[in-house]
Amino acid sequence: MAEVLVYVDHVDGAVRKPTLELLTLARRIGEPVAVALGAGGADTAAVLGEHGAVKVLTHDASEYADYLVVPKVDALQAAVAEVSPAAVLVPSSAEGKEIAARLALRIGSGIITDAVDLEAGDAGPVATQSVFAASFTTKSRISKGTPVITVKPNSAAVEAAPAAGAVEALSVTFSAQATGTKVTGRTPRESTGRPELTEAAIVVSGGRGVNGSENFAIIEALADSLGAAVGASRAAVDAGWYPHTNQVGQTGKSVSPQLYIANGISGAIQHRAGMQTSKTIVAVNKDAEAPIFDLVDYGVVGDLFDVVPALTEEINTRKG
Amino acid sequence: MSLRIVVTVKYVPDATGDRHFADDLTVDRDDVDGLLSELDEYAVEQALQISENSDDDVEVTVLIVGPEDAKDALRKALSMGADKAVHVEDDDLHGTDALGTSLVLAKAIEKAGYDLVISGMASTDGTMGVVPALLAERLGVPQVTLLSEVSVEDGTVRGRRDGDAASEQLEASLPAVVSVTDQSGEARYPSFKGIMAAKKKPVQAWDLSDLDLEAGQVGLEGAYTVVDSATERPARTAGTIVKDEGEGGKQLAEFLASQKFI
Ligand SMILES: Cc1cc2nc3c(=O)[nH]c(=O)nc-3n(C[C@H](O)[C@H](O)[C@H](O)COP(=O)(O)OP(=O)(O)OC[C@H]3O[C@@H](n4cnc5c(N)ncnc54)[C@H](O)[C@@H]3O)c2cc1C
Ligand SMILES: Cc1cc2nc3c(=O)[nH]c(=O)nc-3n(C[C@H](O)[C@H](O)[C@H](O)COP(=O)(O)OP(=O)(O)OC[C@H]3O[C@@H](n4cnc5c(N)ncnc54)[C@H](O)[C@@H]3O)c2cc1C
Numbered sequence: 014m015a016e017v018l019v020y021v022d023h024v025d026g027a028v029r030k031p032t033l034e035l036l037t038l039a040r041r042i043g044e045p046v047a048v049a050l051g052a053g054g055a056d057t058a059a060v061l062g063e064h065g066a067v068k069v070l071t072h073d074a075s076e077y078a079d080y081l082v083v084p085k086v087d088a089l090q091a092a093v094a095e096v097s098p099a100a101v102l103v104p105s106s107a108e109g110k111e112i113a114a115r116l117a118l119r120i121g122s123g124i125i126t127d128a129v130d131l132e133a134g135d136a137g138p139v140a141t142q143s144v145f146a147a148s149f150t151t152k153s154r155i156s157k158g159t160p161v162i163t164v165k166p167n168s169a170a171v172e173a174a175p176a177a178g179a180v181e182a183l184s185v186t187f188s189a190q191a192t193g194t195k196v197t198g199r200t201p202r203e204s205t206g207r208p209e210l211t212e213a214a215i216v217v218s219g220g221r222g223v224n225g226s227e228n229f230a231i232i233e234a235l236a237d238s239l240g241a242a243v244g245a246s247r248a249a250v251d252a253g254w255y256p257h258t259n260q261v262g263q264t265g266k267s268v269s270p271q272l273y274i275a276n277g278i279s280g281a282i283q284h285r286a287g288m289q290t291s292k293t294i295v296a297v298n299k300d301a302e303a304p305i306f307d308l309v310d311y312g313v314v315g316d317l318f319d320v321v322p323a324l325t326e327e328i329n330t331r332k333g
Numbered sequence: 334m335s336l337r338i339v340v341t342v343k344y345v346p347d348a349t350g351d352r353h354f355a356d357d358l359t360v361d362r363d364d365v366d367g368l369l370s371e372l373d374e375y376a377v378e379q380a381l382q383i384s385e386n387s388d389d390d391v392e393v394t395v396l397i398v399g400p401e402d403a404k405d406a407l408r409k410a411l412s413m414g415a416d417k418a419v420h421v422e423d424d425d426l427h428g429t430d431a432l433g434t435s436l437v438l439a440k441a442i443e444k445a446g447y448d449l450v451i452s453g454m455a456s457t458d459g460t461m462g463v464v465p466a467l468l469a470e471r472l473g474v475p476q477v478t479l480l481s482e483v484s485v486e487d488g489t490v491r492g493r494r495d496g497d498a499a500s501e502q503l504e505a506s507l508p509a510v511v512s513v514t515d516q517s518g519e520a521r522y523p524s525f526k527g528i529m530a531a532k533k534k535p536v537q538a539w540d541l542s543d544l545d546l547e548a549g550q551v552g553l554e555g556a557y558t559v560v561d562s563a564t565e566r567p568a569r570t571a572g573t574i575v576k577d578e579g580e581g582g583k584q585l586a587e588f589l590a591s592q593k594f595i
Binding site: 081086107108118119143147150155200215263272308315321322324328 | 352354478500581
């Protein structure tokens with residue numbers, strides 16, 4: 014059976030959920046071989062093996078942390094040369110897309126980004142994309158070379174599928190470009206203890222209607238009652254009420270949770286571009302004409318300062 | 334010293350319009366007005382700021398690959414303050430994918446001459462966010478991408494990249510390819526003076542032969558990707574909307590419970 018390379022997104026050996034989703038999709042096309050780079054790469058083997066990776070290729074070098082993107086491209090290219098895979102799958106993070114693009118160019122292949130589903134097809138893997146702010150669904154494939162496809166978080170269920178997960182050292186020679194862009198400083202993001210925005214099953218967002226950073230406590234309380242991540246519109250972020258990393262939308266994160274709750278958000282096209290693929294959409298807005306109501310499965314026309322705390326209280330009561 | 338900046342700008346269908354695909358599954362450009370991709374305004378803005386903050390002699394060229402109408406987008410960038418423009422236009426470019434676009438852009442950038450390329454973080458139509466990385470790979474220069482802050486001094490570009498896990502400080506020697514996010518600073522509005530001045534600024538037109546490229550390398554024929562179908566998403570079935578008369582929170586909780594979220 015053909016092998017499929019899966020690029021592993023991990024933090025010091027802790028594998029992020031989108032990679033496990035990729036393993037599910039990779040098994041539809043062939044046998045997943047994972048590539049885990051940098052510190053802790055070898056520690057990923059157990060969990061990758063539980064989710065179907067037959068092999069885990071690892072390589073550690075300081076270049077991965079000290080220079081931007083290119084060292085990872087060099088390594089992935091080495092893995093492609095070693096495995097001759099039927100496809101290469103990469104999580105659709107900002108960095109993942111850049112790595113995938115440079116790899117595709119080097120190996121003479123095409124690239125599809127932000128796939129939301131993947132199937133085996135007669136002429137290679139067929140990717141589903143959700144485009145134009147999710148108003149169209151396209152099916153595409155790569156017609157030349159080894160398909161390189163990046164996949165959005167929450168595009169597949171994580172499935173257990175025990176496999177060998179045997180660790181093998183990958184041999185990598187860094188290119189002249191590898192050390193071109195130095196990382197001279199790094200400030201890690203503080204953990205909030207809440208789920209990662211792009212990976213969360215439920216996202217609770219606040220917009221301009223929240224009207225102040227202190228009021229975001231109301232949004233956070235609702236999120237915590239549901240075990241949800243907190244999102245924000247660009248208006249709320251630009252006003253300085255919530256960090257930019259929590260922005261949902263075209264220039265923020267694109268999320269695809271089971272449930273999205275928009276509070277005090279009008280539903281501008283750029284916001285919708287980042288949340289329209291959510292399975293169930295709920296909104297609280299005092300303006301009955303707000304465009305967000307065109308999308309909702311359930312909407313409450315009302316003041317969020319009344320509705321949201323009442324909802325939170327009711328959820329907490331029901332949970333007992 | 335002089336510094337030559339090339340800013341890549343894309344001409345895209347207005348996102349607030351009703352965007353569609355044509356019969357050949359490329360973007361229908363007749364249906365909706367086009368404009369300068371809003372995220373590229375940030376790239377123009379940073380180029381102008383680098384120019385204004387520099388003691389060197391800085392020249393800002395805006396570069397577009399697109400149809401005849403794409404001139405509108407170049408005019409906008411020129412009226413913001415760019416010095417000149419290059420328009421790569423050729424019928425054979427119809428349906429070019431990301432790899433093809435980056436090939437044409439790279440050839441044009443080399444022909445124009447550059448020390449620094451500045452792009453937007455992503456176009457507002459394809460939204461791939463890969464062209465700047467592809468340009469760096471093709472040009473063989475450092476990529477310093479997705480910057481929310483950028484500065485250039487003594488042949489070195491520095492910037493801040495806010496990623497998921499961390500915020501990083503980056504540094505590279507020129508020549509380099511930079512892309513900037515919408516956090517890099519509001520783009521200026523063209524002034525009346527700028528709009529008038531733009532009319533006199535040079536716009537160079539190149540076709541594929543000017544770039545030593547052939548039809549088969551670009552367009553639908555040269556593409557590495559094939560779109561097999563594009564279907565409009567069915568409109569969401571009208572949801573339930575209630576007015577809060579004191580019970581809105583409870584009603585919403587009831588809905589969430591019925592959907593097994595609580
Ligand atoms: C290039 C570009 C990229 C962009 N990218 C993004 C992006 O990634 N994400 C994004 O979100 N936006 C983005 N935008 C901005 C977008 O166009 C909108 O401006 C933004 O989404 C508006 O945020 P909002 O809905 O919170 O604010 P508004 O549009 O001002 O809406 C606020 C809403 O809150 C309601 N409200 C007010 N008070 C209350 C209350 N007490 N109770 C209940 N409801 C209340 C109002 O009725 C209103 O509907 C982008 C714009 C551009 C040009
Ligand atoms: C809905 C949709 C989905 C698509 N999916 C794919 C796909 O999966 N694979 C694929 O290969 N192609 C795809 N394409 C085609 C792709 O959009 C074009 O090839 C495009 O020119 C390059 O990609 P982008 O616009 O997404 O660029 P991005 O990488 O998002 O653009 C980044 C920056 O590059 C610059 N830039 C991009 N294009 C131009 C241009 N023509 N002229 C000047 N500057 C430019 C701009 O500064 C822009 O801000 C898709 C197009 C659409 C409309």
